[in-house]
Amino acid sequence: MSQAHAYTNTHDIIAPILARHSMFENVPAETVALFANKAKLKPATKSKVLFLRDDPAEWFYVVRYGWVKLFRETLEGTEAVIDVLPSGHMFGENSVFENDQYSYSAEVIEASELIMLPTELLKQTIADNQTIALNMLASMARHHRQQSREIEHLNIQNAPQRIGCFLLRLCPQETARSITLHLPYDKTLIAARLGMKPETFSRALNKLKQETPLTINGPTVEIRDIEKLVNYTCNHCSDSFPCEDLNLKR
Amino acid sequence: MSQAHAYTNTHDIIAPILARHSMFENVPAETVALFANKAKLKPATKSKVLFLRDDPAEWFYVVRYGWVKLFRETLEGTEAVIDVLPSGHMFGENSVFENDQYSYSAEVIEASELIMLPTELLKQTIADNQTIALNMLASMARHHRQQSREIEHLNIQNAPQRIGCFLLRLCPQETARSITLHLPYDKTLIAARLGMKPETFSRALNKLKQETPLTINGPTVEIRDIEKLVNYTCNHCSDSFPCEDLNLKR
Structure with missing residues (x-):
């Protein structure tokens, strides 16, 4: 019983956060609820590694609060920081286009709470739901623009x-x-x-x-x-x- | 009559090129034909500027042969080369997520021939056709990965x-x-x-x-x-x- 109660609360916390995210813009409440029902809230302390590059990607994440660092390591062990994400940002979702593996590693850089969502559900939903596919395209286009500017700045x-x-x-x-x-x-x-x-x-x-x-x-x-x-x-x-x-x- | 004849030839040249492109993977031949019918073949000499950043984006392009440089300019006039594309590559298609404006400039760097396709048709098709939307997502994910590595290299x-x-x-x-x-x-x-x-x-x-x-x-x-x-x-x-x-x- 207490389990069921806790579960309802978690759903109630998560659903409104997801609904505000651009990935779920104009998406029916039932679809958002599907994700919120399968989601987990995960507290994490500083320095916690959430996943490593090439790990099988079962979950993608939204930062509820705190900060998360995305990085890649060279064969020699040098770390390249790709991004540092504050609350509200999503990561790991691109793994559905990367053979279900993460293309970077993720580490919590201060006490944080994360919303974990199953990548399998995202995969199914993108394939069926035109709105989610289009929202994801728009979000990728924004990332593309940011990365282009970053490359420009590093060059100039x-x-x-x-x-x-x-x-x-x-x-x-x-x-x-x-x-x-x-x-x-x-x-x-x-x-x-x-x-x-x-x-x-x-x-x-x-x-x-x-x-x-x-x-x-x-x-x-x-x-x-x-x-x-x-x-x-x-x-x-x-x-x-x-x-x-x-x-x-x- | 000669007009109609030339038109048929152009369609016959363009349709197979489009069909081989990942954007049109698993897309029905009728949809590819829609694009080929609206396409134009454009020869261009070296140094021809195809469009400037912030221009209204009526067309997106596929390089039939030759090379095209994509770049951005700072307020001071320094040029940052974003990419140099050989035959088979597409550009300008991301303008449909950029308020129908180009987010970079494009210049031909040696005698080339380009396939011009209307962005309006792409916009309509992405909204209706799940396969094209998913192909475009997969292509953006590949670009994202390349850009991430480029940022990593510039850093390390x-x-x-x-x-x-x-x-x-x-x-x-x-x-x-x-x-x-x-x-x-x-x-x-x-x-x-x-x-x-x-x-x-x-x-x-x-x-x-x-x-x-x-x-x-x-x-x-x-x-x-x-x-x-x-x-x-x-x-x-x-x-x-x-x-x-x-x-x-x-």
Whole structure:
């Protein structure tokens, strides 16, 4: 009985989160309920590895709260951070197009709670349900655009500009001349996310502080002149500030 | 009458090319014929700009023969080469998820012939035809994987390793110890494709020649020990040689 009760609660927590996700936009409530019924809530502590690349993919995930790092490792053991995802974001769902194996590894980087959903159900649903297939296409197109810009930045921007871009993405769209921000995760991980060694990151941050008025105190960043930072950074990008995807749909 | 005759010929040329493309895999011949009927064959000379980023997207394209460069420009005018596509490849189709605007510019880099297809028809067909939607999802998943690896390489590999990877991708899957290759397009464009300035590219190529036995004579490259090149390059990648996507479906 208590089992059944707990189960209902879990469904009630999960269904509204799924319903808000772009994957389930315009999808009938019954279909969302199918997923919510098969879902599990999984708490995870920092450093928990959720899956490794090439593992058989039984589940895909939505971050309920916390942060998750996606990465790949070279044969020599160097880690490439592909993405760092906050709450609301989905991952692992692309495994249905990867022979049911994960194409990256996933690790929790601070205490998090995850919604686990069966990939098998997603596979069946994509095949039958045109709306879910189209939502997934739209979401992949957004990822494609983000990745194209990331490749462009790695090709064209210098390290201080890439840090400037990372900071501007944390700013709200409507912002005053100056703003105080909090870094979302630690600097070592920001460096890895931006494809920099820690020492490159430190040097680049110092250079950025010389170029635009900026103070960094632990995780707190004070940008004193947004426009200067925009000029320094966004002139070396094919998009203008504020980015279209700043308030990106998931 | 001659108009009608020319039209029939064009359809007969285009339909089999489309039918072989992964976008139309398992799609009924009538649907393929719908596209072939609306298609146009467009010859284009070197340097012809097919469209610019943000142009309204009326057409998407398949390269019948030749090469097409996809790129984006920063506000300052620096060009980032996103891809260089040979025959058989499709581009511009993602505009149906980008408010019917192109998200990059496209320029022909040598005498080419292109198949132009109306994006409007694609939009309608994706909405009705589950097979085309699923084929497009599979194709986007492949692009996603390629882009993820490209980001990984830009983050982790040095310039000579990135050139090594480019060369290995030109090798057939089953290859002897040594091989002679032809560079598919000129070195300036290869440098841009790999996100390098020409002088960085030259230095990196010299370094690569020191590390593995390699001769380059104009567009001809002789790799004298594939295994050495693989060790030098692929240990710094999360995939092992030969890459799964070497003989990539389009």
